[in-house]
Amino acid sequence: MNKEQLIAYLNKQAESRDYWKKRNWYYHKTIEKLVGFLVPAGETVLEIGSGMGDLLMHVNPKRGVGIDISPKMVELAQKKYPQHEWVLMDAEEMRLGERFDYIILSDVLGYFFDVEKVFYNLKNISHDQTRVVITYFNYLWEPILRLAEVLGLKFRQPLQHWLSEKDIENLLYLAGFEIIKRGKKIIFPIYIPLISAFINRFIANFPLLNRLCLVQYFVARPIPSESREYSISIIIPARNEKGNIEQVILRLPHFGFYNEIIFVEGHSSDGTLDEIKKVSEKYAGKRNIRWLAQEGRSKGDAVRKGFSVAKGDILMILDADLTVAPEDLPKFYEAMRSGRGEFINGSRLVYPMEKQAMRFLNILGNKFFSIMFSWLLGQRIKDTLCGTKVLFKKDYEKIAAGRSYFGDFDPFGDFDLLFGAAKLNLKIVELPVRYHARTYGKTNIQRWKHGWLLLEMVVFAMRKIKFI
Secondary structure (H helix, E strand, C coil), rough: HHHHHHHHHHHCCCCCCCHHHCCCCCHHHHHHHHHHHHHHCCEEEEEECCCCCCCHHHHCCCEEEEEEHHHHHHHHHHHCCCCCEEEEHHHHCCCCCEEEEEEEEEECCCCCHHHHHHHHHHHEEEEEEEEEEEEEHHHHHHHHHHHHHCCCCCCCCCCCCCCCHHHHHHHHHHHHHHEEEEEEEEECCCCCCCCCHHHCCHHCCCCHHHCCCCEEEEEEEECCCCCCCEEEEEEEEEECCCHHHHHHHHHHHCCEEEEEEEEEECCCCCCCCHHHHHHHHCCCCCCCCEEEEECCCCHHHHHHHHHHHCCCCCEEEEECCCCCCCCHHHHHHHHHHHHCCCEEEEECCCCCCCCCCHHHHHHHHHHHHHHHHHHHCCCCCCCCCCCCCEEEEHHHHHHHHHHCCCCCCCCCCHHHHHHHHHHCCCCCEEEECCEEECCCCCCCCHHHHHHHHHHHHHHHHHHHCCCC
């Protein structure tokens, strides 16, 4: 089928599109819910192959633009949703004079004659933080979908190519994009009350079984091509860490074109606050040191308090216990500066640890939560509880603005950031660090109490992230 035949087919399909959407409403509502989760409201959004505009309308964009090769589809979309812009355009010859925060290609890859060319054209309408959201059929379902067409259970589609997951990943890479999140949805696309929801929300998310899903989805970003320098704010929560305060200052390297050190003291009983004041005065003029007295009680509260006053482009967390060496922070900065990642998470579980640095049961617990959260977030997370985490301030502000989705539930601060980064589709990268034993004080972690709380967070994340 050539392009003229494809346009004629799509124009004809437009006449019965609403009928088929109503007949297969469960599938379309599930796709809308998935894409609505992946694309935050209030962004600038382009949908390629927008059809009659229902999906673009569902994501509630600040500015929405839909392009389609079918004049009839564009005409109907303009009538249904005049508040958005609808453009008659071939994606393989795409020319638009603006760049978008999100670009959606939902169930359209099979129609393109040259998928790589379409992906390559995305560079002209993307900026550094653009996310490309793709949904596409699992090629294992081809015979089932063809049979459904023969039986009149779905509308007939023209002959199209069926791309594997690796095909899509390779074509995106050739065009200058990398996949940062992927997953599969919908094993049972027919609606039966209770049964469909149970199978698709729960069973379809289990490893191995999800290979049978009808839909595979991807979130990709442009591969960074250049580096730049940033200013840095290093947030150091400190509770009963008097003996480590001066060592932090002495050991922290100078990096970035500007950096500041912000201590957040948390109701210490060993004179930590007085020590912070003393050290701040001693090194005034040599280091830019600020300090805050915490009102709340948790580390998460301390981190949020420090972030709220930070001035740097990049926000870093460093625990005052020095179990992660301050000398390692330039590695995190380089990963951010070069664009290798947008959320850098330290991992203590790669290199051998010093004796007594972490108890054996703590190691087992970390490995268990690593597996669970990698599955939940769709990105590999080896060490969820490493205190050293780094992200851009502008991204943290988006996480804070969208905190109501998850709620203010995390006393550690680690999961508030990880969940928020995953929801924003940030590129999460883990950076191995050596984990050292304490030389002063004792840990503030309560193994059993906090371990139970982490289990509660796993269940919570299943409901808010995985079982949507």
